[in-house]
Amino acid sequence: MRNLIIFIGKHHFVLLFIILEIISFSLIINNSFYQQLVFLSATNEMTGKVNNTVSNITGYLNLKETNRQLAEENARLRSSTMSSFIKTSDSIFIINDTLYRQQYRYVEAKVIKNSFNKRNNYLMLNKGSDQGVGKEMAVITSNGIVGIVNEVSKNFSSVMSVLHKDTKISAMIKKNKYKGTIVWNENDYKTGNLIDIEPHVKFAVGDTVITSGNSHIFPEGIFIGTVKSFSIKPGDNFYSIKINFSTDFNRIEYVYVVKNFYKEEQLKLLNTQKNE
Amino acid sequence: MNDKVVSNILRLIFLVALQVLIFNNVNFSGYINPYIYVIFILMLPFDIPGWLLLVSAFFVGLMIDIFSNTLGMHTAASLFMAFCRPGILKVLSTGKESETDLRPNVYDMGLYRFTLYALILISIHHLSYFYIETFRLSEFFRTFFRALLSILFTTLVVVLSQYAFSKGKTK
Numbered sequence: 001m002r003n004l005i006i007f008i009g010k011h012h013f014v015l016l017f018i019i020l021e022i023i024s025f026s027l028i029i030n031n032s033f034y035q036q037l038v039f040l041s042a043t044n045e046m047t048g049k050v051n052n053t054v055s056n057i058t059g060y061l062n063l064k065e066t067n068r069q070l071a072e073e074n075a076r077l078r079s080s081t082m083s084s085f086i087k088t089s090d091s092i093f094i095i096n097d098t099l100y101r102q103q104y105r106y107v108e109a110k111v112i113k114n115s116f117n118k119r120n121n122y123l124m125l126n127k128g129s130d131q132g133v134g135k136e137m138a139v140i141t142s143n144g145i146v147g148i149v150n151e152v153s154k155n156f157s158s159v160m161s162v163l164h165k166d167t168k169i170s171a172m173i174k175k176n177k178y179k180g181t182i183v184w185n186e187n188d189y190k191t192g193n194l195i196d197i198e199p200h201v202k203f204a205v206g207d208t209v210i211t212s213g214n215s216h217i218f219p220e221g222i223f224i225g226t227v228k229s230f231s232i233k234p235g236d237n238f239y240s241i242k243i244n245f246s247t248d249f250n251r252i253e254y255v256y257v258v259k260n261f262y263k264e265e266q267l268k269l270l271n272t273q274k275n276e
Numbered sequence: 277m278n279d280k281v282v283s284n285i286l287r288l289i290f291l292v293a294l295q296v297l298i299f300n301n302v303n304f305s306g307y308i309n310p311y312i313y314v315i316f317i318l319m320l321p322f323d324i325p326g327w328l329l330l331v332s333a334f335f336v337g338l339m340i341d342i343f344s345n346t347l348g349m350h351t352a353a354s355l356f357m358a359f360c361r362p363g364i365l366k367v368l369s370t371g372k373e374s375e376t377d378l379r380p381n382v383y384d385m386g387l388y389r390f391t392l393y394a395l396i397l398i399s400i401h402h403l404s405y406f407y408i409e410t411f412r413l414s415e416f417f418r419t420f421f422r423a424l425l426s427i428l429f430t431t432l433v434v435v436l437s438q439y440a441f442s443k444g445k446t447k
Contacts, residue, residue: 012326013327013362017330017355017359020330020331020334020351023334024337024349024352025348028347028408050296050343115300115345117309118346119410119419120346122345158345165411185415187422
C-alpha cells in the first residue's frame with residue numbers, strides 16, 4: 001500500500017494526464033449517444049443565448065444580401081400563385097380539399113451559429129421545441145438543402161450540416177430519377193459527393209441533383225446542386241461524382257425547418273417491415 | 277502568487293471570448309482555423325505545479341468545446357499539449373527559469389526561443405486536434421495540410437499578440 005502511494009506521488013503527472021485524457025476521449029466517443037444529448041440540451045440554452053447576441057450584431061451586416069434573397073423568393077412565389085395566371089379555359093374547376101392534405105410544414109428560423117470549415121459542421125437555429133422544431137427534421141434554404149436537426153432545446157436547435165462525415169441524404173439525378181446518396185468527403189464547402197450511382201446510368205456534367213423523397217425527412221425535389229465532375233475507377237461498381245452545392249454554406253442566414261406530418265406513420269410502417 | 281492567479285483567470289476569460297466570438301468565425305479559403313486560445317496554456321507560469329497545468333488545460337479545452345459543439349476534441353488536444361509542455365521547456369531552458377519572476381513570453385525568453393516554444397506546442401495541439409476531428413486515416417495528407425496552414429497562422433498570431441498585449445519589464 002505504501003509503495004502504491006509512493007508510486008502515485010512520483011508519477012502523479014502522467015497518471016493525471018492519462019485519467020483526464022480518458023475522460024475527454026469518452027466525451028468524444030459518447031458524442032452520438034444519450035449522455036451527450038443530455039449534456040447538450042443543458043448547455044444549448046446557455047451557449048444559445050451567447051450565440052444569439054453575436055448573430056444579432058452580425059445580422060445587420062448581411063441585411064442587404066438577405067433582403068435580396070427574400071425579394072427573389074417572394075417574386076418566385078408570387079409568380080406561382082393563382083392570381084398571376086390567366087385563365088385560358090372556361091371549364092369549371094372543383095377544388096376539393098380532401099384530395100390534398102398538407103404533408104409538410106415549413107418553419108422559418110434564423111441561423112445564429114454556423115460552421116463550414118471543420119470536418120464535421122453544425123449550425124444552431126433560434127427556434128426550438130416550443131416553436132415546433134423537432135429532431136430529425138430537414139433544414140433547407142430557398143437555394144437548397146442545409147442539414148438535419150439533431151438536437152433541440154426549448155428555444156434553440158442544433159443542426160447537423162450536410163458538411164458532416166455522418167450525414168447521408170438520399171438524392172437523385174433529376175432527369176432520369178436514378179437514386180444515390182449525398183455524402184461529404186471534400187475539404188471544400190462548395191463541393192460534395194454523390195455515391196451509389198451505377199455505371200450504366202447516363203448523365204452529364206451540369207445535370208441537376210435533387211432530393212429523392214425516399215426518406216421520411218426531406219420532401220421530394222429540393223434542389224441540392226449540379227454535377228461538377230465524375231469518374232469511375234476500373235473495378236468499381238459505382239461512379240464517384242462530385243457535385244457543386246447550390247447552397248452557399250458560407251452565407252446561410254435564414255432557413256426553413258421542414259416538419260413531416262406523416263413521419264410517425266411512415267416510421268411505424270418501416271418498423272413493422274423490419275420486424276417481419 | 278494571488279496576482280498571478282487573477283491575471284491568468286482574466287486571460288482565460290478574455291481568450292475564450294476572443295476564440296468563440298471572433299476566431300471561430302475566421303476562415304481563410306476554408307482551410308485555416310486559428311485556435312488562439314492555446315496562448316493561455318503557453319503563458320502559464322514556469323513554476324506551475326504539474327496537476328494544475330493539466331487541470332487548467334482540461335478546463336480551457338472543455339470551455340471551447342462547449343461553445344463550438346466539438347465535445348472532448350479540444351479538451352484532448354490541449355491536455356496533450358499541456359502534457360508535453362514541461363518536456364519542451366526543459367529542452368529549451370537556459371537554467372534561469374527557476375527565478376520566479378520570469379514568465380514564458382517574448383521578453384523573458386527571447387524572440388527565437390519563444391517562437392520555437394510556441395511553434396512546437398502549437399504543432400502538437402493542432403495536429404492532435406485535426407486528426408481527432410477527422411478520425412480517419414484515409415484523409416491523412418489532406419488533414420496534415422489543413423493542420424500545417426493553421427499551425428503557421430496561429431503561431432504568427434501568438435507571436436504578434438506578444439508584442440500587442442504583454443509589456444516587457446521596465447528596467
